[in-house]
Amino acid sequence: MNKKIVHVAVGVIKAENSVFICKRPDNKHQGGLWEFPGGKVERGESVFTALQRELLEEVALTIHSSTELLVIEHDYGDKQVRLDVHLLTDFHGEAHGAEGQQGKWVAITELDNYAFPAANVAIIEKIKAL
Ligand SMILES: Nc1nc2c([nH]c(=O)n2[C@@H]2O[C@H](COP(=O)(O)OP(=O)(O)OP(=O)(O)O)[C@@H](O)[C@H]2O)c(=O)[nH]1
Numbered sequence: 001m002n003k004k005i006v007h008v009a010v011g012v013i014k015a016e017n018s019v020f021i022c023k024r025p026d027n028k029h030q031g032g033l034w035e036f037p038g039g040k041v042e043r044g045e046s047v048f049t050a051l052q053r054e055l056l057e058e059v060a061l062t063i064h065s066s067t068e069l070l071v072i073e074h075d076y077g078d079k080q081v082r083l084d085v086h087l088l089t090d091f092h093g094e095a096h097g098a099e100g101q102q103g104k105w106v107a108i109t110e111l112d113n114y115a116f117p118a119a120n121v122a123i124i125e126k127i128k129a130l
């Protein structure tokens, strides 16, 4: 049976050798794990517009431009996702967990110390190679 694929815009917010990550609330899908901020792309919306909307809501950043990093399709069993991952280096604001969630800047060399959803393995590999 074909499952519906959830289209998600994911932003890797990078400044110097660090990226900004947030902790997913326990009650959400893949809760308690760390994530790159982002969310579902709404009907008729571009990935960039979704990123602008989600990052303002979640981490209070204004995004000026983005570049595509990679696309990941992953089946969690309970949910199938397509992650459109963009690199964000052109933004303004002070990143913080604007929805009450934990958020922090982490050196790319320290990312292996954080637990991410399974789909994120390829994102982390890509970031290390930037
Ligand atoms: N934002 C984000 N979502 C991810 C990552 N990795 C990953 O598998 N996902 C999955 O992508 C899906 C959608 O993300 P989301 O929960 O942020 O969506 P959203 O902000 O629109 O949330 P909402 O609809 O609950 O308000 C979730 O099933 C989540 O588990 C990641 O690094 N960042």
Ligand SMILES: [Mg+2]
Pocket: 037, 038, 039, 040, 054, 058
């Ligand atoms: Mg989200």
